[in-house]
Amino acid sequence: MHLVQLMHKSRNSPISKISMRICLVKGRPGPDLNGNNRPDPIIFNYSNEAYYPIHLRNNFLNQFQNKKKLLNRFYDYSKATYDDIFSNDEKQKLESLEV
Numbered sequence: 129m130h131l132v133q134l135m136h137k138s139r140n141s142p143i144s145k146i147s148m149r150i151c152l153v154k155g156r157p158g159p160d161l162n163g164n165n166r167p168d169p170i171i172f173n174y175s176n177e178a179y180y181p182i183h184l185r186n187n188f189l190n191q192f193q194n195k196k197k198l199l200n201r202f203y204d205y206s207k208a209t210y211d212d213i214f215s216n217d218e219k220q221k222l223e224s225l226e227v
Contacts, residue, residue: 148171170183
């Protein structure tokens with residue numbers, strides 16, 4: 129896994145380390161997860177040994193309406209990780225890049 133370092137401008141020293149996973153949902157082959165046949169970028173932030181989506185819940189659910197039953201409350205979404213949100217079959221359609 130690669131880490132992105134933020135540097136302090138005046139001291140040129142690391143401020144903190146951030147790890148993110150950027151997923152591009154594409155249909156390989158066939159339809160994608162939400163059926164619009166377009167790539168869907170999703171960004172997850174690494175925290176507490178898991179990846180959490182950085183998108184607001186409403187924005188995420190507008191893009192992936194099939195996840196409304198799974199994430200029907202804000203609390204559910206706040207605790208949902210990458211592994212909770214996507215099934216193994218769905219993960220096969222994801223092209224994932226860790227930065």
